[in-house]
Amino acid sequence: MPSVSFKxxxxxxxxxxxxxxxLLWVLRDQLNLxxxxxxxxxxxxxxxxxxxxxxxxRSCSTLAxxxxxxxxxxxxxxxxxxxxxxxxxxxxxxxxxxGYCQAGQLMTAxxxxxxxxxxxxxxxxxxxxxxxxxCATYRRxxxxxxxxxxxxxxxxxxxxxxxxxxxxx
Amino acid sequence: MTTTMERxxxxxxLAKAGLVLAATSAGVRRLEAFELPHEHGPLAGEWEPSVxxxxxxxxxxxxxxxxxxxxxxxxxxxxxxMADELEADYATIQLDQGIxxxxxxxxxxxxxxSIRSGSYMKFRNAGAAARMMLEQAAAAEWGVDASAVAxxxxxxxxxASGRSLPFARLVARARTLPVPQxxxxxxxxxxxxxxxxxxxxxxxxxxxGKAVFGQDASMPxxxxxxVLHPPVYGSKVAKYDAAAALKVKGVxxxxxxxxxxMPSAFLPLGGLAVVATSTWAAIEGRRKLVVTWGAxxxxxxxxxxxxxELEASARAEGKKVRDLGDAGGALAGAARKVxxxxxxxxxxxxxxxxxxxVAKVTGDACETxxxxxxxxxxxxxxxxxxxxxxxxxxxxxxxLGGGFGRKSKPDYACEAAFLSRETGAPVKVVWTREDDxxxxxxxxxxxxxxxxxxxxxxxxxxxxxxxxxxxxxSVFAPNQEYHTDSELSLGVLDMxxxxxxxxxxxxxxxxxSRIGWxxxxxxxxxxxxxxxxxxxxxxxxxxxPVEFLLAALGPERVLDMTKTGTVNPVGNYGAKWEEHPxxxxxxxxxxxTVAKESGWGKKLPRGEGMGVAVHRSFLTxxxxxxxxxxxxxxxxxxxxxxxxxxxxxxxxxxxxxxxCEGAVIxxxxxxxxxxxxxKNGRTVQSNYNNYQVLRMSQAPKHTAVHLVHSGxxxxxxxxxxxxxxxxxxxxxxxxxxxKRIRSLPVGRQLAGGPVAVPAGSR
Numbered sequence: 001m002p003s004v005s006f007k008x009x010x011x012x013x014x015x016x017x018x019x020x021x022x023l024l025w026v027l028r029d030q031l032n033l034x035x036x037x038x039x040x041x042x043x044x045x046x047x048x049x050x051x052x053x054x055x056x057x058r059s060c061s062t063l064a065x066x067x068x069x070x071x072x073x074x075x076x077x078x079x080x081x082x083x084x085x086x087x088x089x090x091x092x093x094x095x096x097x098x099g100y101c102q103a104g105q106l107m108t109a110x111x112x113x114x115x116x117x118x119x120x121x122x123x124x125x126x127x128x129x130x131x132x133x134x135c136a137t138y139r140r141x142x143x144x145x146x147x148x149x150x151x152x153x154x155x156x157x158x159x160x161x162x163x164x165x166x167x168x169x
Numbered sequence: 170m171t172t173t174m175e176r177x178x179x180x181x182x183l184a185k186a187g188l189v190l191a192a193t194s195a196g197v198r199r200l201e202a203f204e205l206p207h208e209h210g211p212l213a214g215e216w217e218p219s220v221x222x223x224x225x226x227x228x229x230x231x232x233x234x235x236x237x238x239x240x241x242x243x244x245x246x247x248x249x250x251m252a253d254e255l256e257a258d259y260a261t262i263q264l265d266q267g268i269x270x271x272x273x274x275x276x277x278x279x280x281x282x283s284i285r286s287g288s289y290m291k292f293r294n295a296g297a298a299a300r301m302m303l304e305q306a307a308a309a310e311w312g313v314d315a316s317a318v319a320x321x322x323x324x325x326x327x328x329a330s331g332r333s334l335p336f337a338r339l340v341a342r343a344r345t346l347p348v349p350q351x352x353x354x355x356x357x358x359x360x361x362x363x364x365x366x367x368x369x370x371x372x373x374x375x376x377x378g379k380a381v382f383g384q385d386a387s388m389p390x391x392x393x394x395x396v397l398h399p400p401v402y403g404s405k406v407a408k409y410d411a412a413a414a415l416k417v418k419g420v421x422x423x424x425x426x427x428x429x430x431m432p433s434a435f436l437p438l439g440g441l442a443v444v445a446t447s448t449w450a451a452i453e454g455r456r457k458l459v460v461t462w463g464a465x466x467x468x469x470x471x472x473x474x475x476x477x478e479l480e481a482s483a484r485a486e487g488k489k490v491r492d493l494g495d496a497g498g499a500l501a502g503a504a505r506k507v508x509x510x511x512x513x514x515x516x517x518x519x520x521x522x523x524x525x526x527v528a529k530v531t532g533d534a535c536e537t538x539x540x541x542x543x544x545x546x547x548x549x550x551x552x553x554x555x556x557x558x559x560x561x562x563x564x565x566x567x568x569l570g571g572g573f574g575r576k577s578k579p580d581y582a583c584e585a586a587f588l589s590r591e592t593g594a595p596v597k598v599v600w601t602r603e604d605d606x607x608x609x610x611x612x613x614x615x616x617x618x619x620x621x622x623x624x625x626x627x628x629x630x631x632x633x634x635x636x637x638x639x640x641x642x643s644v645f646a647p648n649q650e651y652h653t654d655s656e657l658s659l660g661v662l663d664m665x666x667x668x669x670x671x672x673x674x675x676x677x678x679x680x681x682s683r684i685g686w687x688x689x690x691x692x693x694x695x696x697x698x699x700x701x702x703x704x705x706x707x708x709x710x711x712x713x714p715v716e717f718l719l720a721a722l723g724p725e726r727v728l729d730m731t732k733t734g735t736v737n738p739v740g741n742y743g744a745k746w747e748e749h750p751x752x753x754x755x756x757x758x759x760x761x762t763v764a765k766e767s768g769w770g771k772k773l774p775r776g777e778g779m780g781v782a783v784h785r786s787f788l789t790x791x792x793x794x795x796x797x798x799x800x801x802x803x804x805x806x807x808x809x810x811x812x813x814x815x816x817x818x819x820x821x822x823x824x825x826x827x828x829c830e831g832a833v834i835x836x837x838x839x840x841x842x843x844x845x846x847x848k849n850g851r852t853v854q855s856n857y858n859n860y861q862v863l864r865m866s867q868a869p870k871h872t873a874v875h876l877v878h879s880g881x882x883x884x885x886x887x888x889x890x891x892x893x894x895x896x897x898x899x900x901x902x903x904x905x906x907x908k909r910i911r912s913l914p915v916g917r918q919l920a921g922g923p924v925a926v927p928a929g930s931r
Contacts, residue, residue: 099375135831
């Protein structure tokens, strides 16, 4: 069984994994990071979205061995205290209903804002198309992304913080 | 156990409060809903004035939520209600999620009942009684009259002297006092939380990844399992070879789960469970199983053929369930006759969280943590499946990652319990998305035939409605082949339109899958058929659809539901008609509101149109206008949806709005893209790639929710937003293109592009 070493939320981890195991199940079952959700297993719903080197990826369809040596950020590490602009905006707009898909929505939105400080509705549609919400909170998600862009702009210390921050262990 | 809900992070300062022990002193008297005990003596431990409320000696207030949270906001709403009447500090209240226990009354989080059918008043009464006792305790402490003191946010204040005491200082005395009679509730003008927008109780945990759903539940030493379910309802394992599966690293056992005979109710379908040391190993092991399935009477179930069967069924006379006047004679004599058939397919709930449960069986006792809408049914079904006493089964409820009716049925919790007993270890059963879509309790399929007669003035004089749709009862009892009165009471028998001659018949429709309720249940197909047909009649009569609906509703009045000509009494969502009448004024008001707010009647460019529908369900009145744009290749976009809801009173207005926003899109998914079909007895769809629900870009660009405050009795909120939206969309498509959508989903029916709008149509 291969051993793989990578950083999760700034912490270095070393785990023995089957060669074909998706990152999702390593995060959930081995590292007990259950904020990242299983929704479809085939990269259709986005509930499992995490950042790898700042890029949003579907962890259900990403081999754990492929992130060796890389920085992985999950919802637990999006911010130290739950105050990333997307988290604050989501809170202001009371976005979640059941909440199950929201970690994936937040991670995708944070990556969008890291790359595009003032996304248009079309930009948001394109970025969020892979994230399903069956409660259908899309209207509030869109509003919260616009709001998070404002919050990020207003608080320069947090601007663009959707990208994983450097954290040395 | 790590599954106890973590408190919200922002009230972490009250660390000393911690989690309150669930154990209570024997003999503690509790306030039941409307039955208040008169006395109880001093007792050690927490004061428990109600099964829903405990106050510790340090003043910590713990509210028990006995209903399941699946996004509708019940954990927020019930805490708000209790905190308001108790005058507790909302931000410091502890929430305990109730286990399945009859002491809480009905816990089935279903039918949009959590607020409307009792909990609102139970929680208000409990909070108000405890508040009065705390006030009396303070008054006695100060030697003043109780009327001179008032509780306020966790303290009792004597305004005249400026003195105040926190609840913590009053609990010991308050608990010895007689329960006040009568309990004086707040006047609505005194509400500080009820009717206001309060942040969701679980919001912070959701946003930081700490919220615990069924898929996240765990127990020390647990195994992971997935189950290979029979692909056809009624099929069983004939033989299997597990050798390859057992070679997968981490796979420990392959265990056959006995399937219940049809009709299988809430029991497991049976199949082969792969038990492993991780979810992934179990999934990999399952892929390697080699199984031969036994024959089932449903092996030939084919959705295309079945539709033809339903059409034939609905084209012949069925069983009479409503007969008012002489519909046949009036149809024959009508100036104009209109007929149409409407088809709505099976639907899958597809909540974002597939079902999951973890269970630990020790001897004849079982403890389980699961995402269930119905912990009492989970308890009872596990007990029946394992043949153990139900008193020995403890069902803890996690957060639900969506439910929509699927998680009322505890087959997956039974699987976990069974596997725990077989392995001697705690077992977590994870349903994959494929299990969820292919082995669930699909929403019924429906074919409805409608015929109406109009007189020369365009008034409806005759109405005949035939329904061929497998009933939910088919999952519980044999030979259930006709839609039942309770299902017909979801829009058909309680239809509000003023028609002197009405006949409703049910036609044979045997089930070939499990059938389960799905958000708003038979209102989905029935509102679709009736509201689309009303639009067809409006056009046949040459009337504006809103004007036609208002005319058909008739003058403001309460309908006499005992004089509708039905064979059996018309159901009313469990409520009495005297208390929750079919009120035409409320139908009219939501319709007029949505028409006004949507700009109904405005001139639209070619290829665009607006459609309307109004529908009462779960004691709530909803109307919707959908504005649709159909492109040259038939592509549908939705610039705007307006939805007006009158649920009597909105306890948490923003959550009512968000439920409406979600219901609009779920209904549009039902209408535009979702369809579960069968071939050779098996579901064709398997995951979100082919069971499609709307994504952000397909959602309406604008959704405007209009809450109509009638002050009427409380209605449901979670479901009633769904029914009118799909027909409003279909009617809008007609307005835009001239093409009638009588079969769902819309799919590629418009692929030929818009046709010319017929003269005289909008």
